Amino acid sequence: MRIGAHLSIAKGLPAAAKMAADIKANTFQFFTRNPRGGKAREIGVEEVAVWEKERADGDIYPIVGHLPYTVNMASPKDEVYDFARQVLKDDLVRCDAFGGEYLVVHPGSHLGEGAQQGLDRIASLLEEILGPWEGKAQLLLETMAGQGTEVGSIQDLAWLGEALGWPAKLGVCLDSCHLFAAGYDLRTQAGLDHLLGELDRAMGLERVRAVHINDSKFPLGSKKDRHAPLGKGHIGEEGLSLLINSPHLRHLPFLLETPTKDYREYADEILFLRGLIS
Numbered sequence: 160m161r162i163g164a165h166l167s168i169a170k171g172l173p174a175a176a177k178m179a180a181d182i183k184a185n186t187f188q189f190f191t192r193n194p195r196g197g198k199a200r201e202i203g204v205e206e207v208a209v210w211e212k213e214r215a216d217g218d219i220y221p222i223v224g225h226l227p228y229t230v231n232m233a234s235p236k237d238e239v240y241d242f243a244r245q246v247l248k249d250d251l252v253r254c255d256a257f258g259g260e261y262l263v264v265h266p267g268s269h270l271g272e273g274a275q276q277g278l279d280r281i282a283s284l285l286e287e288i289l290g291p292w293e294g295k296a297q298l299l300l301e302t303m304a305g306q307g308t309e310v311g312s313i314q315d316l317a318w319l320g321e322a323l324g325w326p327a328k329l330g331v332c333l334d335s336c337h338l339f340a341a342g343y344d345l346r347t348q349a350g351l352d353h354l355l356g357e358l359d360r361a362m363g364l365e366r367v368r369a370v371h372i373n374d375s376k377f378p379l380g381s382k383k384d385r386h387a388p389l390g391k392g393h394i395g396e397e398g399l400s401l402l403i404n405s406p407h408l409r410h411l412p413f414l415l416e417t418p419t420k421d422y423r424e425y426a427d428e429i430l431f432l433r434g435l436i437s
């Protein structure tokens with residue numbers, strides 16, 4: 160199985176490959192640039208060459224970029240929308256340049272303008288960017304908790320996919336904490352089946368390409384996006400076990416985004432997850 164965590168590439172891609180090895184991860188996610196700001200680190204050809212070798216040696220697959228939280232494709236503010244366009248365009252190219260398979264983005268927040276207005280803005284931006292995109296990296300829309308004026312329910316993502324005609328370069332990334340906060344009870348088999356059925360009817364399970372595996376600090380349906388360490392939140396060990404063992408999901412990369420002070424702490428959580436595999 161593919162299990163990994165969110166790591167930093169601030170010290171270079173080869174350093175990130177080493178970190179993945181340290182925590183026994185065979186996939187990882189990284190921020191394409193500062194999550195709260197906008198500056199991107201230059202990645203040179205030499206770094207890419209070393210990285211490609213380390214990646215092959217460590218059997219690391221897939222690599223998932225995550226766009227910064229400042230990207231809001233639903234924003235009614237022109238400068239914010241323009242920034243989203245620029246970052247999306249640039250980071251698809253950057254991710255592709257070193258063989259990154261996926262780029263995850265939070266759809267955005269409509270900031271009071273109404274969900275449909277927000278979705279329309281997202282669809283037109285995605286159309287503009289993905290239409291001419293010929294690289295290999297795929298863009299994944301993440302399922303959100305529904306905090307504030309956030310869009311990103313399963314229905315929202317299905318609507319966006321349909322508006323674009325579901326191109327192969329567009330997919331979906333699930334987040335267990337966000338889904339639980341949005342009201343999907345992942346603690347029981349019936350709850351998980353309900354989620355999978357809904358995904359299948361809305362978009363087809365083949366659109367799902369990655370899973371963020373996090374526990375939730377807040378209870379079911381809280382609409383709060385606050386990740387907890389695995390087994391220490393409201394989803395709990397049983398729910399996480401159902402998720403990772405689901406025959407519909409287990410072929411996907413599972414990525415941890417749980418709170419840690421140091422990336423080495425992920426080693427225990429990865430071990431914990433591997434221990435749940437039946």
Ligand SMILES: [Zn+2]
Nearest residue numbers: 225263265301
């Ligand atoms: Zn995310």
